[in-house]
Amino acid sequence: MTKLLFLVSLLGTYLAVQAQPASGYRPTYLFVKSDNRVADKNFYLLTAIQQQADIQKIIKQDAALQALCQQRAGLLKAHAKDTCRTPASLVTGFRWSGGDSLKMVTALQALYDQHPAYFDKLANDHLRPSGYYQRFVGLSNRELLARAWGQYIVGTNYIIDQFGLGKKMRYPRIDSANYPVNGRYYRTILKDMFAMLAERADTMTLFYQPSLSVAMQLMDANDRDEPARHEPMEQLDNKGAFLAAKKTRWATYKYAAIMIPGSGPELATTPLSPLNKMRLDMVAARYKNGWAPFIIVSGGYCYPFRGPYAEAIEMKAYLMRKFGIPASAILIDPHARHTTTNFRNAARLLIRYGFPTDKRCVMVSTKSQTDMVANSAFDERNRRELGYLPYRDKQRLSDHDVEFYPTLESLHMDPYDPLDP
Template sequence: MKRVHAIIVLMLIAGCAAAQGYDKNYRRLSSGDLTVDKNFYLLTVIDKTPDVKAVLAGNVALKSFLQAKVGILKAHVTDTCSYPASLMPDFFWKNDTASLARELNSVYAANKRAFDKMIDAHLRPSGYYQRFAGMANGVLLGKAWNQCFYGMDYIINQYGLGKRMRYPHIDSVSYVVTSRMYRTTLKDMMSSLAEVSEGFDVFYKPSLAVAMQLMQANDRDEPARLEPLEEGINKAAFDQIKKTDWKKYRYAAIVLPGAGPTLTTTPVSPNGKIHCDMAARRYLAGDAPFIIPSGGYCYPFQGPYNEAVEMKKYLMEKYNIPASAIIVEPQARHTTTNIRNAVRLMVRYGMPVTGPSLFVTSMSQTKYSAADSFDARNIRELGYTPYTRKKQLTNHVIEFYPVMECLHMDPLDPLDP
């Protein structure tokens, strides 16, 4: 009997933890910069929460961090530092994370009510920290801070120092960072930011500004392109979702991954067309009411084509599939995030996610995605698999069930967090 009671208690605890995550009625806050919001939602929320922001801005230790980084920013305007290796490292957090963690823990403990209110009202229901939903507020907040610090360091490494990060073939810096042009750009960036540094009121603002300026210099606004999707390219499908009789379909959606072209003269690659053909067959057979083509601006490097947008055009032109049946997911850059991002849209658009959906593609990609090694890659890169109960049905089709962890933001992929 005691064991039964213990299990019931554990179930109740688990249920409470799950209930503290994503809320479909939550309305996300906006800083005015969607790239910032998607990468660093904690910071957007703090900026919109006056009492928490005031606590952080007034803390003596944190203020010293701010003053030090602003001082470095101003010093770089006139000093002789001209190479990335001498300009960028001072804006990293990696050397300060231990002392910052202690101070931020102390700040949280002393102002628990204000922080808890913010966490419960925004961080949890937003879904951006869904993998932490079962954790206590203080732990969740600490992990959210770590993601912010790591994310800024990642961007500075990639676009400031030119380091080859996770996906260098499509995500790397656009210029030679040691070239005269880029060194001049970095120096001018210091001057430009120094001019507005009086507006940096919280300790993380200088490093955040440097990171965002680096992304801007490299035309890396992918997280914000085509947004808001449901008011633009996805409006017809978004409206149709509300009218759909889901009982008529075995599957909620057909997820269609991209295969980026290698030529700037080719909107859809040869394999991309095969992917579309396979998905169209399944849609026309009545398997699901929606196709979700997924893929961003990936190939060729800094190329003009968005995989998902071009696949939508192909499906409409070749198969007469209506726009109201195609949900564009235009940001995924890899097979792992094709599924993750498609699930994100399904959840946020109010589509059923307790039942199965289909992943439909070419034979070669189906073989790759059905293997255990693909699960291992997801866990290695995302920390989880964006699906459960994966089952290969044919040479072109995999059945899967979505998981809510897909909503979680990823600081290791700043172009598609």
């Protein structure tokens, strides 16, 4: 998290705390959305601005921000016709340098000072209650907005670095670009991508849109739509359990839910790994013994690289087929890519679906994984990668069971994990 913390610190230098902070996550909040759910999940600030005509108008009237917009929209057009063909020559200009970030922050600082009511409304009506910026809720709206813009900068740069420049980012084994970025085929893809984006350049009137368009197109070129898959889950795969939770008598059970982390298969022809099957067999026994009314199966499209199976989808099917557990008792999280985000995403489901967060949950897994989870090194990994612990009061009960409570910080989006922000 070092780069993000540095950037946030830089932004905070220019946007001093002033107003008393308002509240954070609100369970009744209704999300706004664009036509791109991947962008919504990675950059909710921008999706919210898309619904705020007054703020768009204010931003468009700022000369410095418009200069940034025109420069980058012009670069889209230039790359459609120039001789640039390498990834570095094509996409680097859409990253946010320290200098560009400073220009942006200075301009946004002035806009907040001139129009605080409009920006306070954005923060209070959308950013705070969404939970996407939950780690910032103790800050003033001025500072919260600065941190949110910082996450846009970091997130955009991360996507361009990973899928445009082919840099090995946090999890290269499963998150890298599909193609050798300096190969002839990918260079052709990028060049034609800019020709296509050039057609839309004149419609990009907000300073962040050209870089955002490049980042989203790079993800699309690599078929990286994982954040949008199976959404909206509460209306699709999780609908039965989502509705059942509203009628559950929680006092009847020891735990609110049993969480099982996935273990990706090593073979593209294998839906479930041997470890996954062992974990599921143990979970089914605990469910049938009345430990909890719900099971959360957590795991995305991870292993092997670009494999066809989502761990959570296959785990749910296994529990239903082998043990007759009803779909209404199983919640899927088909997005998590690591043990850290198994906990984080389970916490998100529990919080957003109205589970009692003061009731314990239990992770059930094979001994090798519970050994890892119970170790203090796992706590340090969470702090290092997420910036916080997605659980509290973690306690190991046996070789296969670890109790925990979810934490509200888990709702916070992660700009360093564009496939599961």
